[in-house]
Amino acid sequence: MRTPFDDSERRVWAGSAAAYEAGFGRLCAHTVPWLLDAAGVREGTRALDVGTGAGSVAAAAGARGARVTAVDAEPDMARRTRDAVPDARVQIAALPQLPFRDGRFDATLGNFVLNHVGRPRAALAELRRVTRPGGRIAVTIWAAPPAPGQALLGRAVRAAGVQRPTHLPALAPEDDFPRTADGLTGLLRGAGLVRAGCRPLAWDHRTTPEEWWHCPAAGVATIGRIVTSRGPAATERIRRHFTALAAELTDSDGTLVLPHAALLAYGEVPGGDTEAGGGAPPGAHRGGYEAR
Structure with missing residues (x-):
């Protein structure tokens, strides 16, 4: 059963694939190697990428030799992934109802998907349900409180005096959970996963003020809908505050350096051979979890 939050997310992301890929999509791709390591994705792994977006997880899993299936609720995202990753099987589907039999996959991946479900x-x-006994699940979410780079656009909105529109509902309190390592690990354990754990991820996303402003100005994601919700004059007011605040994080060469923090959680479905599927243990990529 879809919630008002789910319905809002469908509207927020409709037709946004191109703008997303050029901005926020590059940001979200940072976590992909860590995510694949945590799920043990390697050659021959039957991998499911849920909420594929621009297809960065599907492409990276395919490059490792995995047999990739990818789904997204937004047809525009699914089309983009289908074009970008022709070897993947791409379908339109949304959580919490996926069109697959029980135990279909060895590894199931959700890169910043739990942020967008009701x-x-x-x-x-x-x-x-769709992961086999002994299979692995790995997910990422944004951490709270947000890192300075993640908070930049929200600071500009608040400085401009713009409020979140009432037609953009927040997650219902009874469905929410603490966006902390303990909160996310507890969520996985509550789903019955074993050997569950969570690691913080931190990195600097390097872009330009112009590129970073493009996504919200195009109405991408919830922040984009807030930025554009009050008309051109309010959007321009937010942009001016964004420009001033971005100067705090801009290098002398004009590069906007945005510190971000996320959480990577992983666990296994009980039963079966827990070593099946192999792969590197969590944290093997780049020698750890912090890339600055």
């Missing part, structure tokens, strides 16, 4: 617990239960 019932995170039901979503994780569905990820467990």
Whole structure:
């Protein structure tokens, strides 16, 4: 059953694939190697990429020799991934109801997907259902409180005096969970996963003020809908505040350096050979979890 939050997310992301890929998509791609390591993705792994977006997870899993299936609720995103990753099987589907039989996959991946579902617990239960016994699940979410780079656009909105529109509902309190390592690990354990753990990720996303402003100005994601919700004059007011605040994070060469922080959680479905599927242990990529 879809919630008002789910319906809002469908509207927020409709037709946004191109703008997303050029901005926020590059940001979200930073976590992909860590995510694949945590799920043990390697040659021959039957991998499911849920909420594929611009297809960065699907492409990286395919490059490792995995047999990739990818889904997204937004047809524009699914088309883009289908074009970018022709060897992947790409379908339109959304959590918490996926069109796959029980235990279909060795590894199931959700890169910043739980941020966008109305019932995170039901979503994780569905990820467990489609993952075989002994298979691995790995997910990422943004950490709270947000890192300075992640908070930049929100600071500009607040400085401009713009409020979140009432037609953009927040997650219902009974469905929310602490965006902390303990909170996310507890969510996985509550879904029945074993050997569950969570690691913080931190990196600097390097872009330009112009590129970073493009996504919200195009109405991409919830922040984009807030930025554009009050008309051109309010959007321009937010832009002026954004420009001033971005100067705090801009290098002398004009590069905007945005510190970001996320959480990577992983666990296994009980039963079966827990070593099946192999792969590197969590944290093997780049020698750790912090890339600055």
